[in-house]
Amino acid sequence: xxxxxxIPLNVLDLASRPHDGSNADAVAGTIRLAQAAESLGxxxxxxxxxxxxxxIASSAPAVLIAGIAGATSRIRVGSGGVxxxxxxxxxxxxxxxxxRALYGDRIDLGIGRAPGTDGATAMALxxxxxxxxxxxxxQQLLDLFGFFYGGMSDANPLHSITAVPGLGDAPQMxxxxxxxxxxxxxxxxxxxxxxxxxxxxxxxxxxxxxxxSRFEPSDILREPHSMIAVNVIxxxxxxxxxxxxxxxxxxxxxxxxxxxxxxxxxxEALAYEFSPMEEEFIASRNARQAxxxxxxxxxxxxxxxxxxxxxxxxxxxGAATIxxxxxxxxxxxxxxx
Numbered sequence: 001x002x003x004x005x006x007i008p009l010n011v012l013d014l015a016s017r018p019h020d021g022s023n024a025d026a027v028a029g030t031i032r033l034a035q036a037a038e039s040l041g042x043x044x045x046x047x048x049x050x051x052x053x054x055x056i057a058s059s060a061p062a063v064l065i066a067g068i069a070g071a072t073s074r075i076r077v078g079s080g081g082v083x084x085x086x087x088x089x090x091x092x093x094x095x096x097x098x099x100r101a102l103y104g105d106r107i108d109l110g111i112g113r114a115p116g117t118d119g120a121t122a123m124a125l126x127x128x129x130x131x132x133x134x135x136x137x138x139q140q141l142l143d144l145f146g147f148f149y150g151g152m153s154d155a156n157p158l159h160s161i162t163a164v165p166g167l168g169d170a171p172q173m174x175x176x177x178x179x180x181x182x183x184x185x186x187x188x189x190x191x192x193x194x195x196x197x198x199x200x201x202x203x204x205x206x207x208x209x210x211x212x213s214r215f216e217p218s219d220i221l222r223e224p225h226s227m228i229a230v231n232v233i234x235x236x237x238x239x240x241x242x243x244x245x246x247x248x249x250x251x252x253x254x255x256x257x258x259x260x261x262x263x264x265x266x267x268e269a270l271a272y273e274f275s276p277m278e279e280e281f282i283a284s285r286n287a288r289q290a291x292x293x294x295x296x297x298x299x300x301x302x303x304x305x306x307x308x309x310x311x312x313x314x315x316x317x318g319a320a321t322i323x324x325x326x327x328x329x330x331x332x333x334x335x336x337x
Contacts, residue, residue: 005306006336009038011317011329012080012198012229015064019247019265019320029322034068036113036326038075041331045072046080046110046233046314051121055251055263069103078108080178080194080314084140085113086125086337090163093147097165105170111144113137113182116325119157141175148173151303156188173220174227176181179203183211197228197304198316201288204228208308213322224326224327226311230241230304232291234297234331240324246270246289248318290332298335 001241013033017026034045047064050056058064061079069077082092092109113134146152147163148170175186175193178200185194193211197204208226229258233245246269254261274282290300305313313336317328 008043009043009332009336010046010312010314012046012314014047014048014050017055017057017263018322019263022308023057027067029062031068031071032322033325034072034075036281037329039070040329042075042329044076044078044108046078046108048080049083051125052260057176058139062099063319065099065107066102069106076106078171079110081110081112083112083114084144086122087135087141089144090147090161092144093163093166095164096171097169100169100171101165108174109171110174110176112176112320114207122139139162141189177207180207180210183207184214187211187214189219190216192221192225194227194229194314198231198289205307208310227314228304228310228315230301231291231323232297232315232317232332233291233293234328235324236293238293240293243270244319244321245323247320248265253278274319294331297331302337
């Protein structure tokens with residue numbers, strides 16, 4: 001059953017591997033979630049780029065996007081995002097140009113600045129440490145635009161190269177970020193901006209204000225257009241919400257301690273004794289997310305939409321099961337319908 005929302009709704013997914021599950025289970029879950037999102041009337045379905053994470057199978061966004069787009073018919077499918085420092089801009093242009101050739105105007109390219117992984121993995125992806133600094137990012141973006149739209153300066157050593165597919169096949173492009181820097185880059189280039197509220201909730205309004213105040217119209221976009229991603233885990237039963245959310249919280253705590261943890265089961269998470277400091281950290285991290293019963297989720301999302309004034313909302317569900325992720329999407333579609 002589809003629904004019309006008062007704001008465009010989208011999904012960000014990480015192809016989470018379930019406890020005792022395989023990478024094939026993770027990818028199948030993502031495709032199932034995308035099909036559910038499409039049936040519920042969601043507008044976009046994006047997958048993130050992460051590497052070397054045992055609990056996450058979304059290391060190759062372009063490949064996963066192809067599988068999702070092939071298993072759906074209407075919903076836009078894209079990256080949330082491709083971490084541009086990890087890849088040569090020519091490769092990104094060719095990959096997403098090919099996706100456009102396959103699926104037409106259903107493809108989004110969300111671009112991020114952070115490598116999203118450790119230094120050794122970033123070097124393995126690029127086969128070099130060059131291009132990994134924050135100062136390199138604007139030129140990488142300009143090179144990518146050149147491959148999609150043409151018009152590279154003759155002074156650019158890449159100007160004689162043509163991306164095929166790529167040139168003339170630009171997807172809808174977004175800049176992703178969790179800081180004021182990314183907001184300013186998106187504003188200067190006249191791009192839509194998606195803010196990672198789901199893990200940087202303290203900076204959301206300030207970054208969006210910076211983006212809007214410094215926005216320069218471009219051939220891509222005439223006025224600012226923004227979106228936030230928010231973590232949503234919801235169920236009618238509060239105890240079920242707790243059971244679905246704790247595995248992700250425990251996994252995140254372990255990651256902050258330097259581990260790359262395996263997927264955590266609900267039973268392990270419920271049995272874990274969180275220290276007062278860990279409890280405080282989790283409560284702080286969840287304070288501006290939408291985790292709770294449908295009424296609590298409605299209240300949280302209404303407050304976020306009012307304080308941020310965004311044009312679109314992206315739901316990222318960290319629920320421990322695919323059933324929990326699907327149910328969370330159903331509840332958001334209902335409470336914002």
